[in-house]
Amino acid sequence: SQTIHQWPATLVQPVGSPLSLECTVEGTSNPNLYWYRQAAGRGLQLLFYSVGIGQISSEVPQNLSASRPQDRQFILSSKKLLLSDSGFYLCAWGRPLQETQYFGPGTRLLVL
């Protein structure tokens, strides 16, 4: 069966510090991978998605970037965090050209 991991589970960072959140998927190959942000416990905003190693599509211009160094690894980064980067970050995976996405447990980021 497939499993998706995210770490860390929670993170408190000062403004201006760098960020690296990691997501890995087990039990499947060549998944589509997604990063979402959920602010204020409600709506989800798609940040990035990837269909393969090194292939990243950005949905919204922002202070964040994403990378996919390995087939089942997806990393969300920032060089300098802003207060507005606080939120709940969710990684998801899906099989290519199939509709359903499966979500990880999430990382709660608080920027102070």
Place this chain on the structure above:
Amino acid sequence: AQSVAQPEDQVNVAEGNPLTVKCTYSVSGNPYLFWYVQYPNRGLQFLLKYITGDNLVKGSYGFEAEFNKSQTSFHLKKPSALVSDSALYFCAVRDRGGSYNTDKLIFGTGTRLQVFP
């Protein structure tokens, strides 16, 4: 552009009563629709989806959803609510496109379901 709307921020139901969480959609072409549930401080869990076929779709934890093309709705239902069903529920629609022709999901704003004992 594809979109879904969840008109209710919160739905309150007594345990044992039937529940309905509403969702309407706007798509070009055939809609691919989904329901997800989120418990506090957790990721989203897939409940069910409609792609084609029967308008009544059965999913996890006793939930079902009814696809209604004429009303462009995809309401989530359960015959008898449990206190443990209290959570945040999201409706979503597939948005296929982009430079990689990959599937993206467009989510509604979520509906908080509160089931009272």
